[in-house]
Amino acid sequence: MSTKDFVTYVKSNNLVDVLQDYPIAKDFLANFRLDAISKALPLPQALEEVEEETLDEFGLDKHGMLQKFYMFMENFAQREETSTTVSSLTILGGLNKLKKRESIELTIVSGEVVSVVGPTGSGKSRLLNDIECLAQRDTPTGRQILINGEALDEIQRFEMGGKLVAQLSQNMNFVMDLTVREFLEKHANGRLAKNADEIVEKCFLCANELAGEKFPIDTKVTQLSGGQSRALMIADTANMSNSPIILIDEIENAGIDRRQAVELLAKSEKIILISTHDPLLALMADKRIVIKNGGIDRVIETSDTERKSLAAIEKIDNTLQMFRNRLRTGEIITEDLLR
């Protein structure tokens, strides 16, 4: 619907029906302290009964409030958000901290996993920053980022900015005081998802599959363990976030199936960059970017030989996992368990 259609629609329908058709309109009324307004009338008439002083406190009159409502509806009453289709991301090299050229042109396609390795402070976050702001040779690194093989003009850049990249990091916590269900519902509503219930259920099942220890849907998100929180964040990002690119800063070792987590994200046709020191995660990636002196030193493709060692590393990892589980269940650890 265009703004004009909304004007006609709002004028000719009682508020109770508008709320039925567009539940999000309730938020608008709450935002302007109009919750108690008469719902049996269309909004323009209902506003007649509101004291001017109340509207004035928001710097609005009746006309202004109506305009605000039309604008709100036009923005939020749409069906699901449309996301930008990003099928590839290309990094064109710039300069490192020593002003040496990076001779790099790396294209990552959706569904591909690339790890980023390098010592702390080597410039990993500079790379991730460049990707997030879609650098066009105008950041300190001089790199350029292409989307679907093309450079972006200012307008596209700012339209995409902020929506393109979802981030997951070890430092992240939940701060909302909500249950898992409420939390997922809030996110689904924020995305204006049509089939909210279905997505919530899917996210929840998926999170439980990833988590080492299962949790019920009415757990408070703030009470989840580190692994469970991470599992929920990953399931949520994979199923609900519209952002086509995901930047991950490590996935902790305990309480979550890392391999499955990365596979899940890759399956959702996203471009994934993982900054990690963990050989298991790094070798699971198709390629890895090595960062040195603030620049991309080289890109290594994970070879078959490396992949073979992945199995051995996994075995070590599983052994450690087994020890952890034994500890947790109160069993005794002995050396012969290693055999």
Add this chain to the structure above:
Amino acid sequence: MKLVTVAGPPSSGKTSVILKLIEGMDMDKGSIGVVKFDCLTSFDKLSYQEAGIPVHIGFSGKICPDHYYVSNIEDAVQWGIQSGFDLLITESAGLCNRCSPYINGILSVCVIDNLSGINTPRKIGPMMRFADIVVITKGDIVSQAEREVFAFNVKQVNTAAKVIFVNGITGQGIFLLATFLKLARDIRTLKDLKLRFTTPAAVCSYCTGETRIGEAYQMGMLKKLEFDGK
């Protein structure tokens, strides 16, 4: 000279964002100045001085912070022009949720943080509703979903605003903000420009120093809360 007004609740990260921003603007040292409007005390002077940024601080004290702001902003602009700045940034503290220091035609930025609670954007008044750009800080320590819901709530009350996530510690996101700031228009004076929103209605007896409680002492502009059964 360009003028940009930055406002936001206490401890939302205004100073950190401005410091990173000045770094990211890629302008000559000393060509950007800051005026900080605060209420009682401020510890930001040091942060700016350490970064070599010319700064002037004003305390509203017993005067309503918004009235104080409006009555001093033109002087601040003249100070900036005389100091030869290319850009002047004013920073003002949270004030009272009801007000905003924004002026028509002057680029305005509101800084709020992700930790302040999911419904906070819906509760903050004109300071957020009338801003051109809303900067959200501390996004690095909450989940992606919470960031998205938070931004959604900002959009609900300020549909037209540009929403930018900025990490005040690493400076992530500052590039976008700096690009918008370059679009701020040049001014020579604010004379005859208008605030985007009125400052609080006064004067009542409490404005003029009354401290006693009771109807007998209440005079001037008053608003009474209605309780049930009254």
